[in-house]
Amino acid sequence: KKAAVAGFLAKEWLWSTADLSGEGDVSEWAEYIRMLPSWEEGSQAEHLLWWEEEDIENLLKGSLGYEEALNLLDGTEYAMSLIIDVLTSPRRHPDATPPGLSVDFVATVVRAAFVAIYSRSFRDDDGDCVTLIPLLDMAQHDPERVNVEYDVDGRTGDVVVRAIREVRPGEELFLCYAEEGEELERHQFFTFYGFVPGVTDTSVRRLLEEKNEIFFRELV
Template sequence: MTSEFDRSKKLDTLANWAEAQGITIESCEIRAGSNGAGLYATRDVAAGDNLVTVPYHKVLSRDTVVEYAQTHEFLRSLLLRDAAGAPISEAELTGVSDKDVLTRFFISEILTNRRGDASNNNWAAWVESLPALREMNLPIAWDRQDIEDLAGTSIYDATLSKINFLKFRYKRFFESIEVRNLIKEYVTTGPAPKLRTESDVELAFKDWVLIESWISSRSLEVFYRDQRELCLGLVPVVDMANHDSVHSNAKYELDFDGKVVSLVSTTTIAANTEVLIDYGEDKGAGEFVFSYGFIPATFNDAVVANFIIPDLLGDEEESEGAGPADESDELTVLRAKDKMFGTVPRLLRVKADGTWTSDYLSFLALPAGEFSFGGSDGTEVEFRGASVGALRAGGAQAVAENDAAVMERAASMADSLVVDVLRPELEQDAAPVPSTGGAGVAGRLAELERLLLAKIKTSGAR
């Protein structure tokens, strides 16, 4: 929402806003730094000290948005809609996902800002302090050319699918004439509308991507207000903490009974040192790029990578008659298993210690003769009593782990996949790339994943 230039001014007002809203900031302050905004200790801090304490009513979650909508008619009229923009009842709101609830909140905030309405808005100072799209640098906001530099890495397909999904959801919601009119009316009748172009009376796709980037890079798991169950939440001020797994000196804590989310120091922190948290111990470089738009400087290779397995089996017609009869028989069986596996992504998960797992490859390696028909109507395919659904979600791998023959076949497929397909694909895309923007991050990711693949051991390591 804000340009990079005026963001530092907004950060100054954020602290005052936080105090007025009952958020406590102790021994630290929000400052612009080399990784965007961050939190810095203002004096020496002991381990276990509270740095930031945010009451539940200032944690942006489903509960707070629904409550806020009670006094904000425009937000309420956006919330009470299905994914196609059609009106729904209060009772049907439970069918709208947490993520969609947060998205509608941000749409309302962006448009309220555009109509020049600063009155009665309890969240404006925080929303206005959030980074611009370019600062976050998530692949969903990259140019097409930069996205192509991700080809061969574990997140190329995921990035394209996410963009398509976002476009689909965006179009579906805003294809509703009623929603478009509602927005136009709201923006144009504001006290000081900021209308520079025709499209300012709409919510642009780039705003939708901006909202997605805010949610992806800043959300945490928090408790619902009345249930000890986790939901998606954004926690103002705590969301200013940057990541460092090696030098992390703080963590966030949930206190369900006290109804607060806190940022607490885990070590002593010297004055002027940045307060850093660990965004996730077992996240891989790909996941960091995908969700946060950067790769931690401390990564020497990817920690873990989920490579999407390309089509290994080719087209039925094309290869018919090719090769010896027994080979094509085997291919036919593999194709039948591939079909059974369904349309879910086929993944090879490789870890830094060189081990790998893959339900898909394990599934392909299961002995064909042991598949049978089960289920209540006898039409469901089963393997040793397990359904295909269970095999897809960990079951196939578990079979391989307990069956040396299955493991051996799966391992040989994994080896040739890594050696013949994934590694060469990465090598090919390893051309030097400029070190700025998306392409620089993509090049670094490819390099880390190449190192990771180079580590994979042959003969069925897991």
């Protein structure tokens, strides 16, 4: 399901970059897509999908997250290859992408789409689907400071976000993405979401270089 949503997002993202003689936004999702972290230097999220293979081998090998990271990357690379093939086959899929895009650019956008899906999507168990919810993009993970919750209206399919206490103007929104230590270990947050809960003063790369116990607990 995530691959299907990533493929749709990549297609819309490519159309949102198109300049079609001042016709305005081609994709109805263009405004939302402009909010997403792009592939440009300095704006990439610290996600495994942006890492070079050499970095993964040098930094992650031997850590708690190494095997899981390889499995995620292998499955993603395969799904990406299928999507890229569809988006770069104008004879079979003439309307898939705007004309004149290079394969490398399409591949980069597909990768960015998967990063967005892994780091920003939510699972709707009632609808048995994966969804992107723009409002929840603003909510950070912090189980100690949760101030909003969300649900899906079973009748309309609308996503309803509610404050669970008073939220003042300008106050940051917080959710619990997953229970730490129960649903996901701390190192697994990095594998899937691209961050480590509670770590704000250093990078994941530095944690790995220093053999931090979050990733090397069995070795400490």
